[in-house]
Amino acid sequence: MSVRLDIAFFASSLVSSYWNGAATYYRGMVKALNDLGHRITFFEPDAYERQSHRDMPDPEWASVVVYRPTLDDVHRSLSRAARADLVIKASGVGVFDEVLEREVLSLKRPGTQVIFWDVDAPATLERVRRNPQDPFRPLIPKYDLVLTYGGGLPVVERYRALGARDCVPIYNALDPATHHPVAPRPRFRSQLSFLGNRLPDREARVEEYFLKAARLFPGGDFLLAGSGWGDKELPPNVRYLGHLGTAEHNAFNCSAGAVLNICRDSMAENGFSPATRVFEAAGAGACIITDCWTGIEQFFAPGREILVADSGEAVARLLGELTRERCAAIGVNAYHRVSAQHTYAHRARQFEEILGIARDKAPALAGVAP
Template identity: 35%
Template sequence: MTKLRVVVLGLSLSSSWGNGHATTFRALLRAFAARGHDILFLEREVPWYAAHRDLKHPDYCRLEFYSVLGDLERYRDAISNADAVIVGSYVPEGVDVGCYVQRLANGIVAFYDIDTPVTLAKLERGDYEYLSPGLVPDYDVYFSFTGGPTLDVIMGRYGSPAARALYCSVDPESYPILDQEKRWDLSYLGTYSPDRQPTLERLLIEPARRAPHLRFAVAGPQYPDGTPWPDNVERIDHVPPDEHPAFYAQSRYTLNVTRADMIRAGFSPSVRLFEAAACGTPIISDIWEGIETLLEPGREILLASRPEQVVDVLATWPEDQRRALGARARRRILAEHTAAHRAASMERDLLEAILLRRQEQPFALAVES
């Protein structure tokens, strides 16, 4: 097996507060390291993550912090000598970071977009917060959280030489089935987002109003002060990743809510989808193209667009039917969507890009001479 030296510049590995990047990177990089690869993760030191740090010393990679863009010079040799350097979405000053990496790296460079529909929407309106159109063709691989037709857009419109789906996943060891007393009939775990809130209102808040005898929970930071919550909706500000399994285990059902840009793009599963399924907790989800390629509607996941559909499930489904739905979803996720599956996919795509680069270099040298 080829041992790769990989440098990752991502939004956060150390803190899961207010972002889904950390849990995604943790599962993926742990599995990637288990395949024998060496990883250095470089994280921009920012106060809001420093104040909510829940991973300080990962045992599967080196975690280092840099304070400003110029501070990356301390890692010049590591970036220059890496077999692959991966820059993530939403990295502060991401365009400048990308330019720096593309200029310095002797190995391949890749972009890992954990927010693909949001990224493409930003590019279309000229918002180059962390990626610009000019950078895309010079990333050897564009790893995308979104699959389907979006990959053709990344290559056809923006000139990526290789756009590859790299969905989020789950580490089964970190998300086991737990036997706990049910505390809520329906829960939701997610940071506040204005474009998710209408769906949350429709599929959880309104059902809570219509079924005051049932219990609900909304967990996650950044919800506006003064948000009116029904009395039977419990608010939890933050659930650390190591407490996610217990949260799901205490939920008869959990809700999956997708951001508007991701619904429009389709093929954009949330990490919470995989986590909840791995824990055996039945999922009620909003509807978007491609979800049927991950979990079979009606058999492994329930889809809803109206509050009465949610109330009907919560009020009428027998316990054995509920358990069977969760068990089938868990089997599907463990068979196809673990971190080990994603790590193998990323390894294959990186090695393919490295091989292509080596095949092209002799020709480039001949032209230069």
């Protein structure tokens, strides 16, 4: 008989993508786990104005508990989570992370596992390396398992060296019911579009791969979306949209000649860390240009399913060479690859395999090519 788990999940936010790049990852994983019969209670703090910038109502496939950013409410949420079969603490909740990382471990008991799910493993590992007194460091061996959403073998080896019982990456993926081809919109038309919040460890790469490319290709039409870029000096051929809710991501990806992916510094240096938006764009059938990072070929075939650039000059050169027909072909190839191998249905099955959950007979993955 297949196991159905009650899962308590502490993370930044399921219902708001506002300053919360991991939102679509959480949504994809939680929804796919619910589809397999697991029951998820998602605990998120009322912080960083996320609740006033929701881009979805409470979903049918999870119970969302929004708690006040106070120590009392944190402990009340932990008490409620004590009834779960599995407790997950994600990195970067943003409120009382040290308390949660310590206190979720008190919920371990026979039949209940506690997992740390790191959605920014390179940054976490670098922080712990720089500070041997980091309070998270001695807690790592106490978790039953560490999951990450990227990083590959380098991250696995570093976590194991810190005493983790095991570390397994569960990569970003596509929810084909959420991200898919739609009709283009004039508002989002461009030759090259980039979507990403302004972050300190991403800005220099945005300047190199996007803004520099725009300056080198002055006849092109460039579109920038994401929070925090309002006071950034932009080339005249770059139009800025501001924060873009997830409901508009499909139209954004389907309206551009090409969509640019730019990794954060730590992700690019470590490799094996495809961003959620790569899979979203592929699911929309977009032609993706990405900056260089180790492990790209594990997910997409360079030159056939994705284009790779090592500089702003390379991005500008690609834009000068691309035809509408080639963009369309690359987008179609990426769509078929992501649908066949990289959906959250695949990732949820991987999650069950990691936990040793057996299924009597696994149903066919809905919407996924054989």
